[in-house]
Amino acid sequence: MSDALGMLAVCHGIQGEVSIYAGDVSDWEEVSRAMVYRYWVLMLRAKTFSNTRFLQGIRSAPNLTNQLSNAGCLLAGFIAADMHDLAESVADVLVGMSTVDGAVAGGGYGSPSTVTHNGQAVENAGDFSASLPKPAGKVEGGADPKVINPHGELPVVKVNSAGAVKVTPEFEILNNPSARAANTRYELDNGNSFTTNSAGQVDELTFTPVDVKVKRDSRQAEAGKQGRDTDVGGHAQACSQGGTCDGYNLFPQDKNFDVSAYRKFYENVIKKALDDPNQIVGPITIKFVRSSPDSPRPDMLRVTYTIDGAPRRREFKNEAHSIPEHI
Secondary structure: OHHHHHHHHHHHHHHHHHHHHOOOHHHHHHHHHHHHHHHHHHHHHHHHHHOOOOOOOOOOOOOOHHHHHHHHHHHHHHHHOOOHHHHHHHHHHHHHHHHOOOOOOOOOOOOOOOEEEOOEEEOOHHHHHHHOOOOOOOOOOOOOEEEEOOOOOOEEEEEOHHHOOOOOHHHHHHHOHHHOOOOOEEEEOOOOEEEEOOOOOEEEEEEOOOOOOOOOOOHHHHHHOOOOOOEEEEEOOOHHHOOOOOHHHEEEEEOOOOOOHHHHHHHHHHHHHHHOOOOOEOOEEEEEEOOOOOOOOOOEEEEEEEEOOEEEEEEEEOOOOOOOEEO
């Protein structure tokens, strides 16, 4: 299968490159499709190397030496295209190649080794598969993934947020990290979506702000207690711009964070655009950067927002009196 996908990658890549060279920039889509095919070639071959339990009696698998250059090019391409989830998967595989004995020429196939994955050590090459995308499966709370993301990087779970009241599975998914599947994309019926990291914490949140104020509740104060003594609970999507007090939208933040840089350089900019009938505010994506995957408190927020089709990016440290950076 990986060989067939590799041939498709070559065909689509050549078609895209020839068309682009001839002046048809629309065929960047073909190049993108080739990259996704090449991504799955890498994932399948890494899976074959790291876990051959379904092939009883197989004690070794072809190493990944020939995939090194492909993986490096994919990583650069996905970073340039802001395809962060795919870039992270490829980076994990590259780490595996450099640390697992036998993954590339120069070591024994499948020999035990220590790998660093998501900041933790795994004990053998079989666990190298932990860095690969996981298939969809039942998650806690009774929700079922409905579809795999078109890029194939994360399982997708649909959530009826309108029916999320206490003790329901939907409420738990929205508010309790331990009720969420790791490395999964949750799509809400209100148009919001978020992805989880390996510990079920929100890794990335996407929403479109609206000029609607949502009532606050006690969950905001509770979120603040999960951080430092000087923290308060705050919204990623402001409650004045349609943000709810569900846990996926709350995080412990320095008490100066929301009333200073985050408000001045982001929320007030969005409010001004929402108040202007001649401006269109598009989707906003917030990336939560955490020192540890299971930490409720992010160290930094990377915010990408769009006004009149022009994306803008800022990086906010979760500290007092911090000036945001353009990224």
